[in-house]
Amino acid sequence: MTDPATSLHELLKSHVDSGPLPGAVALVARHNRVAVQAVGSLDATGTTPMTRDTIFRIASLTKPIIAAAVMLLVEDGRFALGDPVGRWLPELAAPYAVRSPTGPIEDVVPVTRPITVFDLLTFRAGYGFPSDFSLPAVGPLFTELTQGPPQPQLVPAPDEWLARLARIPLLYQPGEAWLYNTCSDILGVLIARVSGRSLPDFLADRLFEPLGMVDTGFAVPRGRLDRFAYCYRGTSTGGLDLVDPPAGQWSSPPAFPSGAGGLVSTVDDCHAFARLLLGEGTVDGRQVLTPASVRRMTTDHLTAPQRDAAHLFLEGQGWGFGGSVDVAAVDPWNVPGRYGWVGGTGTAAHIVPSTGTATILLTQFEMSGPTPPTLMRDFWHLAAGL
Structure with missing residues (x-):
């Protein structure tokens, strides 16, 4: 039988050697058996080796973490999933939607019902990216909100950001369609307003400290930049x-801590979060989330037409809270119930509850689009057979 660590090393090395990927760190864990490999270097010059504790911009792997934070507030009784968010986000209490997604942005109608917490968690609030980026109401998400690849130092503070969002009409009525990304940023603002704390402080206190995620945050301290x-x-x-170099966008705290893609982390910190989900909310005997919250996060909530319409991002899979859920075994690595997501900076993290498996891949090479690159797919195929 091939040693998992050896197989991981060979896979990563083949992709690094063939270029242009400078390096990568990968982990495959099944119950208590953990294989981790770090290959290549932190930069293109090859001067600093990649190590297990290298810090990466994890981009959209932030989204499941934000969803878990929302569920903590649900468990605290601060709001329910069906509550309208206008109570805490008055800017979004009475938005307008375009009459038709293909129509002019000025042709709007009132929403048929309020946006709820559940709408935001399932990415069906009406804000975000569809499979067709050319629709008129999509453009302002880039020009007004700096949506897209994370650029934390270029985004305005939460109140100003939300005020700008409120001037953009919804692309669909609440609950109608799955749209990518923006809802996680809205959830980050919601967490801060409901808790009365900054998003970084809330996450640090309620998730990162209990889970031992010591290198996860919205900026890298000066003393750790050599690992970034x-x-x-x-x-x-x-x-x-x-x-972005280590002393760049993430070397100081941002005005807007992005719930959609602002976190940095390490492979072991990401594994700690994966263990929380695999343990149904419990890690090392400590209850952080309830099993019911984890099940809601990792259950597909979309209709078949909504999944089909989101094909550019989901490739036929479903969506839970903050991450995709495999609903069909369309590839060898697709296991019904597999939950997780990928990040545009070249990262991926998934769990398979039925087998107790966690798979994490961290690179510093941006994806060229929503479709997972060859390395990710090769990694998933390998992990499925280990």
Whole structure:
């Protein structure tokens, strides 16, 4: 039988050696058996080796963590899933939606019902990205909100950000369609307003400290920048462009801590969060979430037409709270019930509750679009067989 650590090392090394990926860290855990490998370097020059404790921009792997934080407030009795969010986010209490997604942005109608917490968690509030980016009401998400690849130092503070969002009409009526990304940022603002604390402070106190996620946050302290990977994107000629150095966008706290993609973390911190979900809310004997909250997070809540319409992002899979849920075994690595998500900076983290498995892949090489790159798919195929 092939040793899991050896298989992981060979897979990562083959992708690093073939370029242009500078390095990667991967983990596959099944119950108490954990295999971790770090290959390559933190930067394109190869001067600093990649290590198990390398810090990465995890991008959209932030989304499941934000969903868990929302469920903590539900358990605290601060709100229910069906509550309208206008009580805490008055900017969104009476929004307008475009009459037709393909129509002009000025042609709007009142919403048929309020936006609820559940709408935000399931990405069906009416805000976000559809499979067709050319729709008129999508453009302002980029121009007004700096949505897209995380750029934490360029986004306005939460109150101003939400005020700008309120001036953009919904693309669909609440509950109608799954739209990507924006709802997690709204949830981050909601958490702060309901808890009366900043989002970083709430996450640190209620999730990161209890789980021992010591390197997870919205910025990297100066003393840890030597462990922070550079971030790159590929060029048309097969080379690398530097997107962000360690002393760049994440070297100081942002005005807007993005619930959609602002966190940095390590493979072991991501594993701690995965263990929380696999343990139905309990890690090392400590109850952080209830089993009911974890089940809600990891259950598909979409209709078949909603899944089909979101094909660019979901590839036929469903959506829970903050992450996708496999609903069909369309590939060898698809296991019904597998929950998790990918990050645009080249990251992926999933759990398979039925087998007690966690798979985590962290790189510093940006994805070129919503479709997972070859390395991710190769990693999932390998992990499924270990």
